[in-house]
Amino acid sequence: MTGLRQRQKIDRDRRIVEAAARLFREFGFEGVKIETIAEQAGVSVGTIYNYYESKGDVLIAVVSLEVNEVISAGESVLARPPARAADAVDALFDIYLRHSLYYLSKEMWRAAMSMSILHPDSPLGRHYGHLDEKLCQQVCRLLAKLRQEGSIDATVDTEITGRILFNTMNMSFMTFVKDDGMDVETVIGAVRRQSATMVVLGNG
Template identity: 90%
Template sequence: MRQRQKIDRDRRIVEAAARLFREFGFEGVKIETIAEQAGVSVGTIYNYYESKGDVLIAVVSLEVNEVISAGESVLTRPPARAADAVDALFDIYLRHSLHYLSKEMWRAAMSMSILHPESRLGRHYGQLDEKLCQQVCRLLAKLKRQGSIGGAIDVEVTGRILFNTMNMSFMNFVKEDAMDVETVIEAVRRQSETMMTLGG
């Protein structure tokens, strides 16, 4: 019972923070406001998180974990053509990316992880990226077992190149307020298609 209450409080904190950050911007929201919206005390938030930045990374974590869960459907039954399978996975990543977070929130999270890479926040952000990257590598490994990609391809190296290329396009998308999700999806699709063609 106590563990369920703890999980429920944490979820309320993260969901309240996501709503407030989207509406008022990361810098415009105080911990006190998050606590009020979540129906908890400020002390309770600090029992869970060291800083407002950690709360933001928790929102990122919620986003990424939902994306990874949705991405497992592609790994379960990937399209026969390798480029289509990669496209399907990246389509999930990109379309879900603004479900909880705005572009401004992503920029704040990225900048904090770059400025403080050795902080708890910075390390956690890096771990989330690694989980996504590993999912791409697992997809390629499955495609290789199915014979959809050549046996000579190093799935770990190729998966990391594909993920890093997609991730750079996502960063450009986040930086440009005017860029819509369809534009970045099409750019990533063209890049992935070229990569998979080069890979044989």
């Protein structure tokens, strides 16, 4: 019985997040009310507030759905990375960037980033930071595997290098999100050029 209740809870949560994602994309984050999300998800407003404190928390849940799917897809690169380090990093970042607008629009990303910056110590802000950290750690783990396989020099600090690479990519992603005219191929090209400047990636 406990298992059934847990599955029902997970199903309701998924319906809330998916309904919110659709509505936020169509009407913008500010243009959607909790009542509308509840109606679309087939739950009561009270149920949503049992899961989330605010509409902002619902948006961060959509970001979490996006990031967790991206991380899951990125594990395929870690399982069998290309022999050349630069190609492996490009493959991982391509997944991050190409999947970034699957659930979220640029407007949704801007809203989420804004809330996380304005309220960094709130549960919402900490959750957003935690998601960024999960992505960063995946980059660091990829470099550690490449070092183990001899694709990069054994003396390279994969933690520091991974964080530099991730932060550089993330800055390009923020530029992409702010510019409605920039397409994903443009930002991918920019990120590849930036990553290629890291000397460590030329060793493999």
